[in-house]
Amino acid sequence: MEDYESLRQDRYNATVVSKILLTPDLMILRVATDEPREQFSAGQYTTLGLSGFEPRSANSEEEHSPAPAERLVQRAYSIVSARHETREFEFYITQIKSGQLTPRLFALEVGDRLFVGRRIVGVFNLSEVLPEKDVLMAATGTGIAPFISFLRSHVASRPNSRMVVVQGASHQRDLGYYSELAFLNTTLANFFYLPTLADADETWRGRRMWIEDLLAAGEVKRESGITLDPAKTHVYLCGNPKMVESVARWFIEEKGYQQKKGREEGQLFIEEF
Template identity: 55%
Template sequence: MERIPYNATVRAVTVVTPDLMILQIATDEPRQGFLAGQNMLLGLYGNEGRSLNSEPEANPVPHEQLLRRPYAIASHSTETSLFEFYISQVKSGQLSPRLFNLKVADRLHAGETIRGGFLLNETPDGSDIIMVATGTGIAPYISFLRTHIAERPESKMIVIQGAAHREDLGYFSELVFLEKSYPNFFYVPTLTDADDGWEGKCSRIEDLLENDFLQNEFNITPDPEWTHFFISGKPDMVGRISRWLEQFGYRRHHPDDPGEYYIEEY
């Protein structure tokens, strides 16, 4: 089998927690461009080392196998060579412990084609946008905001980010800065296991929404004609919020059957 060469270099690694990191890579050749919310394949061979805090591999892979999986791009969509990703480590997994072992200047594989249909630019101009995320599901929204926030001053844009602890809120500082900079943007972090110093919301995202949080805080009643939802994160959360939205007449978006809520499961 012909070995697929590595074609990208690590430019920066930011450790958010021992199992969450922001990875920036530079591709050897520029890509053709992408739309905010899309993803790129990242890959490493099975002979690469694993992170020190990983666990034994649940399903060991051959050294000559190229492990690849898609990760949402967090960069502004005008980037063609420098790409950013927000990645969680599955300790007994195959690829993520190897990605967590990367250092600046290390090499890896980056997919030539950028794909995905989780796209903000498909929503009508002026519609309100609710972006719900847990874990690394925040990554496509960072790309949404970096790319589109200045273009949509008539839309209320709300990010509701759920996590267990304060340190799990990736991109917290950037989101707080955006909230202070744009009057139409609102950031709502909520924790399920907050410490005594936390002054924000303490709830699951599903419970906030089901208890009329949007209506009470932002005067937004779920209405598929005026408000579009993006839901990105754990399957249980995605499923529960999807069912809640369908009570208001929302339909899941498909490329051949447009709807008013979009999902990405992580």
């Protein structure tokens, strides 16, 4: 244990300051780094890491490929925080029960230490969207994370840009940041929130359809006035790969969008999981 404590001191550079379990396998984790980072672009990501000797959560499963005790296991996570936050960072994480890292992250408590990458990177951001252009963001699962950073960083500073979040899930408990998004929907004239559930119970009074069906039904135009036209509206997709593939195909084939790739021009931006 003394050797492990020495490794913690040498490797770890951040402390857990808040942990909110939304479900047993879904949490919001907020950490404070020992040293501040440079201001980043909303939508970018960094890495989180814990050593293989750290404990796993009580409801995890047998590790599919056991991590060596002394290895630092790292994975990339989108930052939820606004871009001006350079010391405290928020992450939205789902537990992969047999994984190497997330069960260890779910075992963390306030005050525990971990590793946070020193670099913040990624090209999934609003840098190429003119302030008067509209923005549609479609997400499932933890794919909502970069969009919360978009909104916290830019929605108030882009009053002439209408911004829409379409969020799909099976159950209402899976709609991460629902309260924050619903609040923004009622308080900001340029923001619109369209949640939809595929397997809702009788208490849900909202939409019950897939994201593709919501788009095809004209719900975005009806609720926000946004036109799904590549000349007017940029589209961002993040979440389940099947959803992303299906929705991207719809925008390309039905609306004439071109995916942004490298230096190629495009109005459709995709964050790969």
